Amino acid sequence: MGTLVGRGHCLTCPIRPQSLFGCLEHDELSLIEDFQTRVVTYDAGEVVYSEGERLNLIYTLRQGFVKLTRFNSEGEAQIVRIVKPGDLFGYEKLVVDSNYRHTAEALGHVELCQLSVERLKELREQSSAINQAIIERALQQVMKTEEHLTHVSLLKSKARVAWFVLDWVAEQDSAPMPLSRRELGQYLGLTVETVSRHFAELKRLNQISEKQGVLSVLDRDALEELSGVL
Amino acid sequence: MGTLVGRGHCLTCPIRPQSLFGCLEHDELSLIEDFQTRVVTYDAGEVVYSEGERLNLIYTLRQGFVKLTRFNSEGEAQIVRIVKPGDLFGYEKLVVDSNYRHTAEALGHVELCQLSVERLKELREQSSAINQAIIERALQQVMKTEEHLTHVSLLKSKARVAWFVLDWVAEQDSAPMPLSRRELGQYLGLTVETVSRHFAELKRLNQISEKQGVLSVLDRDALEELSGVL
DNA sequence: CGCAGGGTTGACTAAGTTCAACAGTGGTGG
DNA sequence: CCACCACTGTTGAACTTAGTCAACCCTGCG
Numbered sequence: 001m002g003t004l005v006g007r008g009h010c011l012t013c014p015i016r017p018q019s020l021f022g023c024l025e026h027d028e029l030s031l032i033e034d035f036q037t038r039v040v041t042y043d044a045g046e047v048v049y050s051e052g053e054r055l056n057l058i059y060t061l062r063q064g065f066v067k068l069t070r071f072n073s074e075g076e077a078q079i080v081r082i083v084k085p086g087d088l089f090g091y092e093k094l095v096v097d098s099n100y101r102h103t104a105e106a107l108g109h110v111e112l113c114q115l116s117v118e119r120l121k122e123l124r125e126q127s128s129a130i131n132q133a134i135i136e137r138a139l140q141q142v143m144k145t146e147e148h149l150t151h152v153s154l155l156k157s158k159a160r161v162a163w164f165v166l167d168w169v170a171e172q173d174s175a176p177m178p179l180s181r182r183e184l185g186q187y188l189g190l191t192v193e194t195v196s197r198h199f200a201e202l203k204r205l206n207q208i209s210e211k212q213g214v215l216s217v218l219d220r221d222a223l224e225e226l227s228g229v230l
Numbered sequence: 231m232g233t234l235v236g237r238g239h240c241l242t243c244p245i246r247p248q249s250l251f252g253c254l255e256h257d258e259l260s261l262i263e264d265f266q267t268r269v270v271t272y273d274a275g276e277v278v279y280s281e282g283e284r285l286n287l288i289y290t291l292r293q294g295f296v297k298l299t300r301f302n303s304e305g306e307a308q309i310v311r312i313v314k315p316g317d318l319f320g321y322e323k324l325v326v327d328s329n330y331r332h333t334a335e336a337l338g339h340v341e342l343c344q345l346s347v348e349r350l351k352e353l354r355e356q357s358s359a360i361n362q363a364i365i366e367r368a369l370q371q372v373m374k375t376e377e378h379l380t381h382v383s384l385l386k387s388k389a390r391v392a393w394f395v396l397d398w399v400a401e402q403d404s405a406p407m408p409l410s411r412r413e414l415g416q417y418l419g420l421t422v423e424t425v426s427r428h429f430a431e432l433k434r435l436n437q438i439s440e441k442q443g444v445l446s447v448l449d450r451d452a453l454e455e456l457s458g459v460l
Numbered sequence: 461c462g463c464a465g466g467g468t469t470g471a472c473t474a475a476g477t478t479c480a481a482c483a484g485t486g487g488t489g490g
Numbered sequence: 491c492c493a494c495c496a497c498t499g500t501t502g503a504a505c506t507t508a509g510t511c512a513a514c515c516c517t518g519c520g
Binding site for chain 2: 070072073074076078080091092094095096101124125128131132134135136138139140141142143145146148149150152153154155189228229
């Protein structure tokens with residue numbers, strides 16, 4: 001699973017600025033001079049790692065999207081995070097003796113970069129900027145997850161959908177939508193049918209549109225009103 | 231607000247083993263030799279800090295419980311975390327230029343210890359164990375919050391209540407219960423009434439009991455069955 | 461062509477919220 | 491010391507929301 005594309009060279013990596021190593025100043029760049037990584041690709045639906053796996057690899061997403069899922073005892077899935085380009089994932093490996101706590105699955109074709117946990121730990125000894133960057137990313141993640149929790153817990157289904165759309169396109173007016181209705185449901189804590197109905201209604205009211213896997217916001221004000229974000 | 235009790239001396243602090251500095255080995259203990267803190271107390275309902283505040287203090291809880299709450303635009307509250315003795319909170323301050331992202335409120339009488347963000351950052355420069363400990367705590371927190379999200383998202387109300395009870399008493403058979411029904415609802419994403427009904431039923435079936443603010447598990451198997459945790 | 465999988469829609473149902481009434485409890489002031 | 495009030499918790503009944511079940515469409519693929 002996963003096709004090796006080649007070796008990554010962090011120093012010249014096009015997405016370094018968005019990556020964990022984007023925190024390094026000029027004088028520290030030499031630290032990653034020979035920090036080599038493996039660049040691998042996966043196709044839609046392929047699993048990058050599964051809960052409990054022992055391999056010691058942390059990933060940076062270069063292209064595409066990855067979903068991180070947890071399953072309860074009845075086999076129902078909760079998508080806890082959707083990884084975007086530049087994001088780090090699998091970093092629960094930084095906790096001593098821990099294994100992956102999610103299943104990571106490619107949404108469409110993805111390209112990612114494998115970092116060895118051991119090498120990253122060595123690097124942490126040498127650069128406090130790296131430590132700070134890891135702490136910041138972890139804390140950002142806490143915040144994101146708390147927001148997700150708050151929305152799932154407090155918002156009605158229609159508001160959740162509206163919030164998701166706004167959050168997904170962020171500052172843009174449109175963005176690719178690699179999630180199926182089922183996956184949206186698993187992310188928002190709703191059934192396929194409920195998600196489908198709300199999307200249908202938003203389209204009927206000309207507040208959003210979907211064409212060839214691209215989601216567009218047509219009436220941002222209306223969506224903000226609905227989501228109750230103000 | 232908050233009463234200064236005195237200065238804390240980390241080296242001799244009774245709860246150091248559970249605290250952030252519990253990670254330090256013998257040879258590093260000298261680092262905190264003169265790391266002084268302020269020990270303060272708050273009474274039930276007093277606010278330790280509010281969302282957006284600028285003070286640069288991180289806290290370790292010594293005694294009692296603290297709830298961390300977020301409010302949506304309609305003023306509805308979501309309790310995102312209940313802090314227990316030995317836990318660190320307010321550490322979003324470790325992200326540069328960030329303010330508190332919750333309201334922290336004492337549940338009953340609490341005693342806590344204020345650490346200066348600046349001094350903690352200095353300490354991080356000197357000890358990689360501290361860095362590792364902070365990263366581990368942040369990642370543990372991500373995991374805890376994801377679990378919370380999963381439960382709120384996937385479990386039925388009765389199962390959420392059962393899960394909460396088990397999670398709260400942990401390995402014990404009973405534990406103090408400082409949360410009101412309303413607060414339980416705000417933690418679990420339910421209304422007061424729903425929580426009350428389920429507690430009433432669990433008591434009726436002799437699966438739990440409540441006496442003078444102490445919650446006891448009488449039939450662990452039944453609760454596990456209900457919560458679907460297996 | 462026929463079938464599988466994702467998406468949509470409608471009718472019905474179950475779960476939880478909302479509204480309302482009331483009980484218990486602790487604190488305050490006359 | 492007791493009456494009153496505010497607040498939390500409990501319970502019932504009506505109502506709303508989202509889930510369930512089922513039918514159907516559409517697309518892509520063997």
